[in-house]
Amino acid sequence: MARGTLRIFLGAAPGVGKTFAMLEEAxxxxxxxxxxxxxLVMDHGRxxxxxxxxxxxxxxxxxxxxxxTSFEEMDIDAVLARKPATAIVDEYAHSNIPGxxxxxxxxxxEELLDAGINVHSTVNVQHLASLGDVVSxxxxxxxxxxxxxxxxxxxxxxxxxxxxxxxxxQRLSEGSIYAPDKIDAALSNYFRLGxxxxxxxxxxxxxxxxxxxxxxxxxxxxxxxxxxxxRQRIVVGLTGGTEGEVLIRRAARALTRVSGGDLLAVHxxxxxxxxxxxxxxxxxxxxxxxxxxxSYHTVAGDDAARALLDFARSxxxxxxxxxxxxxxxxxxxxxxxxxxxRVVRGSGDIDVLMVSHPLGxxxxxxxxRGALGRxxxxxxxxxxxxxxxxxxxVLGQSPEHNVGTAALLQLTGSVTxxxxxxxxxxxxxxxxSSLLVNYFSTPPLGTLTISDPQNVLALLVFVGVSTAVALxxxxxxxxxxxxxxxxxxxVTLSELARxxxxxxDSLTALLDQAVDVFQVRSAALFTAETSVxxxxxxxxxxxxxxxxxxxxxxxxxxxxxxxxxxIDAATALVLTGRTLPASDRRLxxxxxxxxxxxxxxxxxxxxxxxxxxxxxxxxxxxxxxxxVSHDLRTPLTGIKLAVSSLRQTGVRFTQExxxxxxxxxxxxxxxxxxxxxxxxxxxxxxxxxxxxxxRPLRWYExxxxxxxxxxxxxxxVDLAPNMPEIDADAGMLERVIANIVENAxxxxxxxxxxxxxxxxxxxxxxxxxxxxxxxxxxxxxxxVPAENVVAMFRPFxxxxxxxxxxxxxxxLAVAKGFLEAMGGTLTAExxxxxxxxxxxxxxxxxxxxxxxTHDAVTTESQSVLKAWKKPELHLPGQVKKTS
Numbered sequence: 042m043a044r045g046t047l048r049i050f051l052g053a054a055p056g057v058g059k060t061f062a063m064l065e066e067a068x069x070x071x072x073x074x075x076x077x078x079x080x081l082v083m084d085h086g087r088x089x090x091x092x093x094x095x096x097x098x099x100x101x102x103x104x105x106x107x108x109x110t111s112f113e114e115m116d117i118d119a120v121l122a123r124k125p126a127t128a129i130v131d132e133y134a135h136s137n138i139p140g141x142x143x144x145x146x147x148x149x150x151e152e153l154l155d156a157g158i159n160v161h162s163t164v165n166v167q168h169l170a171s172l173g174d175v176v177s178x179x180x181x182x183x184x185x186x187x188x189x190x191x192x193x194x195x196x197x198x199x200x201x202x203x204x205x206x207x208x209x210x211q212r213l214s215e216g217s218i219y220a221p222d223k224i225d226a227a228l229s230n231y232f233r234l235g236x237x238x239x240x241x242x243x244x245x246x247x248x249x250x251x252x253x254x255x256x257x258x259x260x261x262x263x264x265x266x267x268x269x270x271x272r273q274r275i276v277v278g279l280t281g282g283t284e285g286e287v288l289i290r291r292a293a294r295a296l297t298r299v300s301g302g303d304l305l306a307v308h309x310x311x312x313x314x315x316x317x318x319x320x321x322x323x324x325x326x327x328x329x330x331x332x333x334x335x336s337y338h339t340v341a342g343d344d345a346a347r348a349l350l351d352f353a354r355s356x357x358x359x360x361x362x363x364x365x366x367x368x369x370x371x372x373x374x375x376x377x378x379x380x381x382x383r384v385v386r387g388s389g390d391i392d393v394l395m396v397s398h399p400l401g402x403x404x405x406x407x408x409x410r411g412a413l414g415r416x417x418x419x420x421x422x423x424x425x426x427x428x429x430x431x432x433x434x435v436l437g438q439s440p441e442h443n444v445g446t447a448a449l450l451q452l453t454g455s456v457t458x459x460x461x462x463x464x465x466x467x468x469x470x471x472x473x474s475s476l477l478v479n480y481f482s483t484p485p486l487g488t489l490t491i492s493d494p495q496n497v498l499a500l501l502v503f504v505g506v507s508t509a510v511a512l513x514x515x516x517x518x519x520x521x522x523x524x525x526x527x528x529x530x531x532v533t534l535s536e537l538a539r540x541x542x543x544x545x546d547s548l549t550a551l552l553d554q555a556v557d558v559f560q561v562r563s564a565a566l567f568t569a570e571t572s573v574x575x576x577x578x579x580x581x582x583x584x585x586x587x588x589x590x591x592x593x594x595x596x597x598x599x600x601x602x603x604x605x606x607x608i609d610a611a612t613a614l615v616l617t618g619r620t621l622p623a624s625d626r627r628l629x630x631x632x633x634x635x636x637x638x639x640x641x642x643x644x645x646x647x648x649x650x651x652x653x654x655x656x657x658x659x660x661x662x663x664x665x666x667x668x669v670s671h672d673l674r675t676p677l678t679g680i681k682l683a684v685s686s687l688r689q690t691g692v693r694f695t696q697e698x699x700x701x702x703x704x705x706x707x708x709x710x711x712x713x714x715x716x717x718x719x720x721x722x723x724x725x726x727x728x729x730x731x732x733x734x735x736r737p738l739r740w741y742e743x744x745x746x747x748x749x750x751x752x753x754x755x756x757x758v759d760l761a762p763n764m765p766e767i768d769a770d771a772g773m774l775e776r777v778i779a780n781i782v783e784n785a786x787x788x789x790x791x792x793x794x795x796x797x798x799x800x801x802x803x804x805x806x807x808x809x810x811x812x813x814x815x816x817x818x819x820x821x822x823x824x825v826p827a828e829n830v831v832a833m834f835r836p837f838x839x840x841x842x843x844x845x846x847x848x849x850x851x852x853l854a855v856a857k858g859f860l861e862a863m864g865g866t867l868t869a870e871x872x873x874x875x876x877x878x879x880x881x882x883x884x885x886x887x888x889x890x891x892x893x894t895h896d897a898v899t900t901e902s903q904s905v906l907k908a909w910k911k912p913e914l915h916l917p918g919q920v921k922k923t924s
Contacts (some may be wrong), residue, residue: 045154046197053244056218059163064093076126081115134188167245206237273302278363306337344384421462425470447482455507467511552591562618563592567610601753669728676709731862737886747778760798766886767814780852789822811884821876
């Protein structure tokens, strides 16, 4: 069964007309005889959108109940049973109600597509995962629903529904988007003119990137090498010299004049063997390119001009920027034209900008000095034919010359040919020169006959010396070329090591560099897994799995690769896009060796972490023994003393004294329970045995239990209404808040403690890319010096080691450990005016569409807050503590 096609209507903001355009397209398909049904459309009360549903078949939605509220979701089974040609499904990034078949609506749509049903859907740019933080920074609103960019990019067609920000605000003010009571707030917040302009630009740029990806894929599939100037893309050729900064800034200014584009700096390492390349300059240029928003690449090749042109064509460059070569005329004579001239000749329809600068472009080089390329060999053959004739003409001007003089002069010409063209042109020159000497200078003249045996010997020596000189020159050139290539490989590997250290993902960084260095389409690392199969011929079945990849369209199997470098029996590095020549195999082997080193380093790092964990466990056990010997013995002593006193028969205590001793026993017992609980929790944390049961919940659900142990009225709670859900373990979070509040009571006993919650934290705070909810516990005590903040969260640490304060210093360590196990963070900030603020951040829940339950959340949270403000009232589950 053929998979259905996906068409997405993309908008920059709500109200631009995505659903309207999608329904108009549905009417158009229906008019052409296509089978179209509406699987789900959210009209949001808009009259125009609802009117477009008339005349379209609508599949009734499924009604689900969640927390006392009913919600409508798409009935997937009904749509599959109906099996239309095209289904209209609104809001691609929507989060389904818990209990639905899939967590996200785009997953529902994937099921329809797999069943062969075409789907039309809508999405706003703020719901694209890669742009969520940018939209939050622009509009100040956290996005709780997101869809991965690669899922949207896989759509068969994306239509941008675009209107000007001014027209969108006008539609909003006319009541075409929101209800009248929400218009003023929307115009002054999310729908500000600047916000809409920025969101519109984001949508256009994102769609332009997708179009560019499609263009690159089409060019590669059809082997198109000609430049299509659909987007300005400037390639800067860097040689490692100090002039690179001038070229980069010149290219950046050129991009600014054309209102944007791509800046790509490429360092071309050829077989020059010179010393003009400066690693410090290259590092500074890399940083400059990154600061200007460009990308840095490294390629290698025997011909720098050809390598630069190949790279420019591979990225569909519109312009190349290089420095003006200032090589002297004699250098050009023996090495051919400079890189600039050869780039201009081979650029075709790519514009070339040659920048003159005071640094002289000393690193640009020309044809490699040690390598005898085709141009030099061809020049050598031409010189081998012409030069002996010219020298013979010179000899003809002096009739009084002998064989020795003629042989020496022609030997000079043969040596010159050897220096220019190498071995075979020199041999041709030697043979041709020997014939000329024999004909014009050896008696009898005018014939090829030699009458004197000594002249025969002289001609043989002449040919032998010419051949020997040519062999020496050719071998020297080869050794020079090998040394230059070795130098290039060494520099490449040095850059490889620097990049691996600099990158957080060293293996991916290495594969990225392999793509650039070898000019291939993609690179990947495969590992083998062997499973025992008694029925197989060899007994074992080996399957290869890709563990890392870089570049475009990496191979899914090793059979799809043109180059395979086996690292060991279970690991292989593969490259696709072109077959590497034998000269690049040594460098590929070096890359493979580096992969082995990275894997060994990863294993060593894991071993080191395990050793650190064991060492921390030993430290913890030692600290626990110390706590048992001191901090636990003190309350035990108090309990035993009180019990022994009560059991004495010869002493009579008053009723008040008995109550006081019983209260002491209860207080010391509570203290023991807290100490033992913290010790056990810390032991679980250090042994990685904490397994939180995460579920969506709200802050007010755990606060009653967390505040049971504090006096009524000593903590003031101020929670914002309509706060979204967070993902947390209720029991752990309750323990975290209780420990922090208890710590605040200990060190700020006469201070007001305030608990404040905000929607989405600070607006830009995220944990691993996810937006967060935030709870602040604020006191106005003496605070903690900045240098002691880190130590405050370590186990068995107490502020200034005050002996009068009870506890072993585990409360904050346990709180921090529990929060990190739940994927959150605990930080400390100074309270303005003095004191300490503890900030709890946890990721917002991605599985609950909390926007649809505002009213219910508001009513429930307000009732909780009202109960909190009255000390005589208690929250559900709160038990009065008698003393």
